Amino acid sequence: MWRLNAVRHKAGRQGSDLEEFKFKRREHEKELRRARKDSQLVSKRLLLNDDEEEDGTMDTLASDQVLGPCITTTVRDDDSSQQPSREAHQLLIEQPNSIAILVTNLCGPNPQCRLEAARCLHELSHSPHSEVDSLRLRQATPYLITFLSGQSPKFTELCLYTLGNMCPDSENVRDMLLAQGIIPALNNCIQIHRTNLAVVEAVGFTLSQLISANYVTERIIPAVLASGLIPRLLSVLTPDSQFGLGPVIECAWCLHYLACSNVDNGALVAQGTLLHCTSLLVTLGVAVAKGSIEEGIELLIWPLLRCVGNLLLSGPLGALQPQLNDSRLLAALCAFPQAFLQTHPALARESVWVLNNLTDSSVFCSALFYLNLVPALIQLLPFSHGINIMVLRVLGNIAHQGREYCLHLAQAGLLPALCATLKMADTEVVTFSLEVLGQLMASDPQLAEEFVKQSGLPVLEAIQYSNQETIRLRATHLLEHHLLPHCPVRTMP
Amino acid sequence: MLQPGLIQLLTASDLADLRIDAIPKLQVGFRPGSFFSSFRSQDGEAKLTFIPQQILLNKDHELFEDGDIHRHLYLQNLSTCPAHDSPTARQCEFRCYISGCSQVFSTVEDYEHHYNTLHRHVCSSCQRSLPSARLLDIHIQEWHDSLFSILAERQDMYQCLVEGCGSKFRTREQRKDHVIKIHKYPSDFMFDKVKRIKNIKIAKNNMLQKGTSMEVSMSVSEPEGVCEVLSDQPEEEEYMEINHSLEPGILDPASNPINTVELSTDHDTAPILSVTIQPTTNQQRPQHNRERHSYRVPRTVCFGQGSVQGFRGHGRRI
Numbered sequence: 001m002w003r004l005n006a007v008r009h010k011a012g013r014q015g016s017d018l019e020e021f022k023f024k025r026r027e028h029e030k031e032l033r034r035a036r037k038d039s040q041l042v043s044k045r046l047l048l049n050d051d052e053e054e055d056g057t058m059d060t061l062a063s064d065q066v067l068g069p070c071i072t073t074t075v076r077d078d079d080s081s082q083q084p085s086r087e088a089h090q091l092l093i094e095q096p097n098s099i100a101i102l103v104t105n106l107c108g109p110n111p112q113c114r115l116e117a118a119r120c121l122h123e124l125s126h127s128p129h130s131e132v133d134s135l136r137l138r139q140a141t142p143y144l145i146t147f148l149s150g151q152s153p154k155f156t157e158l159c160l161y162t163l164g165n166m167c168p169d170s171e172n173v174r175d176m177l178l179a180q181g182i183i184p185a186l187n188n189c190i191q192i193h194r195t196n197l198a199v200v201e202a203v204g205f206t207l208s209q210l211i212s213a214n215y216v217t218e219r220i221i222p223a224v225l226a227s228g229l230i231p232r233l234l235s236v237l238t239p240d241s242q243f244g245l246g247p248v249i250e251c252a253w254c255l256h257y258l259a260c261s262n263v264d265n266g267a268l269v270a271q272g273t274l275l276h277c278t279s280l281l282v283t284l285g286v287a288v289a290k291g292s293i294e295e296g297i298e299l300l301i302w303p304l305l306r307c308v309g310n311l312l313l314s315g316p317l318g319a320l321q322p323q324l325n326d327s328r329l330l331a332a333l334c335a336f337p338q339a340f341l342q343t344h345p346a347l348a349r350e351s352v353w354v355l356n357n358l359t360d361s362s363v364f365c366s367a368l369f370y371l372n373l374v375p376a377l378i379q380l381l382p383f384s385h386g387i388n389i390m391v392l393r394v395l396g397n398i399a400h401q402g403r404e405y406c407l408h409l410a411q412a413g414l415l416p417a418l419c420a421t422l423k424m425a426d427t428e429v430v431t432f433s434l435e436v437l438g439q440l441m442a443s444d445p446q447l448a449e450e451f452v453k454q455s456g457l458p459v460l461e462a463i464q465y466s467n468q469e470t471i472r473l474r475a476t477h478l479l480e481h482h483l484l485p486h487c488p489v490r491t492m493p
Numbered sequence: 494m495l496q497p498g499l500i501q502l503l504t505a506s507d508l509a510d511l512r513i514d515a516i517p518k519l520q521v522g523f524r525p526g527s528f529f530s531s532f533r534s535q536d537g538e539a540k541l542t543f544i545p546q547q548i549l550l551n552k553d554h555e556l557f558e559d560g561d562i563h564r565h566l567y568l569q570n571l572s573t574c575p576a577h578d579s580p581t582a583r584q585c586e587f588r589c590y591i592s593g594c595s596q597v598f599s600t601v602e603d604y605e606h607h608y609n610t611l612h613r614h615v616c617s618s619c620q621r622s623l624p625s626a627r628l629l630d631i632h633i634q635e636w637h638d639s640l641f642s643i644l645a646e647r648q649d650m651y652q653c654l655v656e657g658c659g660s661k662f663r664t665r666e667q668r669k670d671h672v673i674k675i676h677k678y679p680s681d682f683m684f685d686k687v688k689r690i691k692n693i694k695i696a697k698n699n700m701l702q703k704g705t706s707m708e709v710s711m712s713v714s715e716p717e718g719v720c721e722v723l724s725d726q727p728e729e730e731e732y733m734e735i736n737h738s739l740e741p742g743i744l745d746p747a748s749n750p751i752n753t754v755e756l757s758t759d760h761d762t763a764p765i766l767s768v769t770i771q772p773t774t775n776q777q778r779p780q781h782n783r784e785r786h787s788y789r790v791p792r793t794v795c796f797g798q799g800s801v802q803g804f805r806g807h808g809r810r811i
Contacts, residue, residue, distance in 0.1 A: 005590055011547075025566070025571050028566070028569070028571055029562060029566065032566070033558065033562060034564050036553075036558060036561055036562065039553060041561060041565060043565045043568035043569050044568075044569075045568055045569075054559050066773060095501070163639055164791075190693060205568075212552065228543055249567075253564065256552075257631065259554060260550060260551050260552045261551070261552070262549060262551070272540040282503075285503050286503045286504060288495070288503075289495055289499060289500045289502075289503035289504050290500075290504055290733065296567070298563070299563065299564060300562040300565055302564070303560075303562070303564075306550070306557065306560070309550065310549055310550065311549075312547060313547050313549050321513065321514065322514060325512045325513045325514060326511070326512065326513070327511040327513050327516060328502065329509060329511065331499055331502040331503050332503065334499060335495055335499050335500075335503060337718065338495050338496065338499065339495055342581045342582060343581070344559070344563070345559075345581060345582035346556075346558070346559030346560055347559075347560065348559075348582065349556065350556065350560065353548065353556070354763045355548070356548060357547040357548060360544070360545045360546075360547050361523075362518060362519065363513060363514075363516075363518055364513070365519070366517065366518045366519040367513055367516045369515045369519060370517070371511075371516075372498060373499075373760060376496060376499060382584045383582045383584060383585065384582070384583045384584070384585040384586075385582055385583065386556070387582065388585060388789075393546075396543050396545065398600035400543070400544065401519070401521065402519075402521030402522070403521060403522050404519050404521055405521070406521065420601055421585075423587045423588070423589065423590075423601060423605075424585045424587055425585065425586040425587055425588035425597050429585065430590075432543070434541075434588060435541050435542070435543035436543070438541040439541070439543070441804070458608075461614065462589075462590050462591060462608065462748050463590050465590060465591045465592050465595070466591070466592055467592040468590075471590070473540050474540055474541060477540035477541065
């Protein structure tokens with residue numbers, strides 16, 4: 001992935017600033033989390049100029065250029081900060097007709113000028129300064145959109161990233177882009193440039209920016225679903241070992257945003273989304289099993305899990321089964337938590353979430369036993385971050401299928417594991433544990449005996465003295481209904 | 494990292510055939526629904542409410558937060574970093590669920606040690622924890638049984654503490670002498686005025702939990718209000734308000750004026766080998782004055798139908 005390479009390159013050069021880099025990253029992460037809580041999480045990408053990359057001398061963005069007789073050159077910053085100078089962009093924006101002039105050059109006869117103008121607009125679109133907002137750039141958008149159907153990859157890429165940076169800015173901007181035909185243009189573009197993976201990545205990025213914004217479910221997403229983009233996105237889902245994961249990652253995130261909006265997941269499934277995503281997940285599971293965990297692979301696994309997880313609700317599981325017929329999917333869903341537990345526990349949790357959505361059917365529960373995958377799940381029970389709660393849900397789903405399933409669960413060692421989870425600090429974990437235990441004991445009295453043998457009685461009795469009503473009531477219920485013969489209760493007169 | 498079974502499943506080449514529809518479905522003998530419905534009708538109200546449920550998550554769901562942050566760090570070219578700062582999976586902590594005891598432990602063993610030391614064989618009347626079921630019975634008999642003091646006037650009621658001995662004595666002092674002379678107990682054993690040293694040792698063992706302070710005062714001080722916790726807390730359903738505090742003073746059940754409110758007449762001795770468990774309030778001292786005389790009949794009666802008297806130890810006699 002050339003973008004990640006660029007970053008690493010930079011980090012290497014600034015060896016002594018590594019701590020500072022990490023500190024900044026942590027701070028940045030906190031900002032991102034705050035932004036997400038406000039539903040304001042947006043990012044923009046800046047395409048580094050190829051020349052600058054080769055030189056290795058430039059980190060910053062502004063380029064020298066002469067655009068026309070009326071515009072002075074922008075200033076080139078030589079300091080190491082990544083922020084473009086306010087003056088440079090402000091200067092440009094405040095010039096009268098500056099955007100108009102850029103646009104003139106954009107459509108002009110000189111290819112080099114076109115490229116430079118596009119570059120300039122791209123940098124402006126990435127500008128963090130509030131004076132440079134997308135509405136001011138809107139004169140350029142019809143042209144940018146038109147050029148998406150052009151033939152020059154480098155130019156097209158710039159146009160794409162410019163548009164992509166503008167998408168999150170406001171609903172007005174998105175409406176405007178929609179009206180100007182951005183979706184058919186993207187469709188065309190990905191078709192024309194399907195062999196150029198850099199452009200494909202750019203299309204994916206732009207589309208993801210468009211559909212991940214707020215308030216897009218009414219018009220934008222239906223338009224995307226109807227546009228014929230889906231099959232093209234799906235065809236990208238085979239990672240190219242040379243180019244890297246960039247394009248696949250972007251397309252996968254697009255599919256995730258489409259699926260989680262729940263506008264018409266039936267259509268997504270009908271076009272083969274579930275099939276492609278699950279088979280890519282299996283491929284990634286195989287890679288993980290072989291130990292070849294490529295850098296950034298989690299960026300791909302994440303959206304695929306989410307897409308599959310949400311698409312599983314698009315219809316009864318029985319109807320979806322033909323698309324889910326590879327049982328290695330279950331193995332992959334159990335492998336990801338094991339592989340990523342320490343590095344990305346949230347990914348482990350989402351993997352188990354997909355299993356929860358799958359185990360609403362006896363077919364998949366049977367398969368889990370057949371493939372002997374349940375012990376791997378039970379081993380996840382000690383872990384917090386919501387992992388154990390999700391695992392308990394899966395186990396509850398399995399137990400709910402019936403007596404034989406409960407017996408198999410007990411054989412897999414669930415009862416001692418529950419004795420431990422019943423002592424955990426998180427009340428929700430204890431509640432779910434009591435529910436699962438209740439199902440086990442209700443299905444067969446020998447499981448109740450087994451539980452007593454595991455010294456489970458004192459644990460339940462202890463819970464009776466908790467000040468949390470939910471678990472107190474359940475513990476009492478279990479003691480009274482299933483464990484009564486084992487525990488002589490002395491009632492005082 | 495990955496278990497061999499999983500690796501094999503995923504990497505074996507002839508498994509392209511492992512289709513879900515080729516896997517035999519586990520057959521069920523009878524429908525689970527019938528069981529649950531019968532339980533619900535018994536109670537009049539469902540206590541166990543779990544049913545399988547698929548979960549749809551929209552893009553802003555909190556479960557998606559970490560993944561989104563990772564994605565955006567990547568977009569902003571900040572995702573590579575030699576040393577990871579991202580959250581790692583934590584093992585869940587364990588908590589003691591006895592109401593009022595809010596201690597948390599990092600391993601099951603620590604929790605179980607805590608529980609077995611402090612919550613087993615607890616007298617429901619005065620919250621004292623005794624080391625064994627037998628001593629608990631003796632304690633209850635001698636301190637909380639109204640009949641005991643009456644009978645003790647006329648017959649030998651004080652049992653020897655040593656199991657299997659069977660001897661009984663008319664007074665506590667006689668028992669104490671017996672135990673010292675015949676059973677070779679040290680004379681400073683915790684019969685009457687409980688010595689600090691002994692208590693500290695036991696309490697120190699009890700307190701080997703994470704994060705608890707070990708301030709043990711060496712002076713013989715007024716005992717804390719052992720029983721006041723009961724009258725103060727509003728949670729009637731729990732007869733056992735076992736609260737934990739490891740503040741100074743908890744170790745001393747000696748010279749316990751609280752005993753004045755108990756029903757036995759002999760008040761200058763302390764219960765045997767007991768550890769007093771204090772309420773986790775910040776106002777220990779002012780409280781006990783207030784509550785000293787608000788204690789009432791031991792709540793060994795009427796705490797709901799059919800509730801388990803687990804801490805009497807009878808359940809474990811099997």
